[in-house]
Amino acid sequence: MKIPVGSSRGFRLAVVSLFLMFGSARVVVCQSATSNNVAATPDVAVGPQYDATHVYVTPEDFDRFVTSLVATFGGTTSKQVVITVTPTPSSTLAQVISTPVGVFSVLGFKTPIPYPFGAERTGYLVTDMDVAVRAARVAGAHVLVSTFADPIGRDTIIQFPGGVNTQLYVHNTPPAYKSLETIPENRVYVSLDDADAFVRSFLAFSQGKVVSDDEHAPGVEIGRPQDSYRRVRIESKFGKMTVLVTDGHLPYPYGREITGYEVDNLADTLKKAGSAGVQILVAPYETNERQAAIVQFPGGYIAEIHSEVKK
Numbered sequence: 001m002k003i004p005v006g007s008s009r010g011f012r013l014a015v016v017s018l019f020l021m022f023g024s025a026r027v028v029v030c031q032s033a034t035s036n037n038v039a040a041t042p043d044v045a046v047g048p049q050y051d052a053t054h055v056y057v058t059p060e061d062f063d064r065f066v067t068s069l070v071a072t073f074g075g076t077t078s079k080q081v082v083i084t085v086t087p088t089p090s091s092t093l094a095q096v097i098s099t100p101v102g103v104f105s106v107l108g109f110k111t112p113i114p115y116p117f118g119a120e121r122t123g124y125l126v127t128d129m130d131v132a133v134r135a136a137r138v139a140g141a142h143v144l145v146s147t148f149a150d151p152i153g154r155d156t157i158i159q160f161p162g163g164v165n166t167q168l169y170v171h172n173t174p175p176a177y178k179s180l181e182t183i184p185e186n187r188v189y190v191s192l193d194d195a196d197a198f199v200r201s202f203l204a205f206s207q208g209k210v211v212s213d214d215e216h217a218p219g220v221e222i223g224r225p226q227d228s229y230r231r232v233r234i235e236s237k238f239g240k241m242t243v244l245v246t247d248g249h250l251p252y253p254y255g256r257e258i259t260g261y262e263v264d265n266l267a268d269t270l271k272k273a274g275s276a277g278v279q280i281l282v283a284p285y286e287t288n289e290r291q292a293a294i295v296q297f298p299g300g301y302i303a304e305i306h307s308e309v310k311k
Contacts (some may be wrong), residue, residue, distance in 0.1 A: 025296040041134075041139055044135055046125045047101070047114040047125075048144070050124075050175060051122055051125065051178050051238055053121065053122055054123060056108075057108050065298050069097055071275065072272050073101050077163070085151075086114045090109065092110060092111075094107055102180065103180075114272070116144055117157075120157050121258040122167065123169050124238055125169055127170050128170070129169075134204055145158075152172055153169055154235070155167055156168050156169075161197035161206075164198060183239050185260040186242070188241060188244065191245070192245060192246075195230065199243060201235060202241070206234070208238070211234065212233045214230065214231050221287065222246060245246055245297075258303075260303070265282070265307060266291045266307040270293060273302050277297075281302065282294035287309075290306040291307045293305055
């Protein structure tokens, strides 16, 4: 069942959701559309191999997490250092883990974590910080943390509609990372009210494109196999993004995973992960697109891991 919605100024606004009860099964039906007709901002992206997921762990869990991560995905580690990565006084262990499936910026704060650090999900390398900040504002994002200097460059934190916090950064000496074997996906959970505003804003900022917008994606992907939900997949020079539009009725641990990692063989990867102390929170399941599971690494980091279904 669908409920028609109106249109305004060339694109449809609003999201209509209908919740029906049939015994124990809840069916989520929503209708919305996202216009791709948005004003693009300057191209400031560099590449997905420079986009690091931020992982916060305690200093006590730091080494154990890094060891389990490399055992699961392979890769190399930078030298572990103690630095200040915030504009106000703080101290953290820091290490960059480069794996074939994505880059991790691991932080283990020795001091209390200044607000709003710890809530940002990803760090995007940009070509020019000042241009990127202006572009973010034009695209409808807000600057939460004004640009500040860190030991190797400059940073800022922006917030897209829907409360999605993202770090932007530049290095004084531009980095040169090799390309990834697979591109991780930024997994963004947004509300029915904020979905279209978030998508329009991110498309304008990233100069990306919607590769799919499924209003009836299988609910098993959010732990509700009897339901359906809206899923938007976006690709840009920043990498991949999956926008999961829900009513917020999410069983644990859905919504806690902020990145999905594509591997060649899910079963083999989960076996390596288990040997490294990684806990499987959601057992492997399959849809027409992928086999996937959700895991928790030592130290508490939760991630989705998937293999694409060969067609």
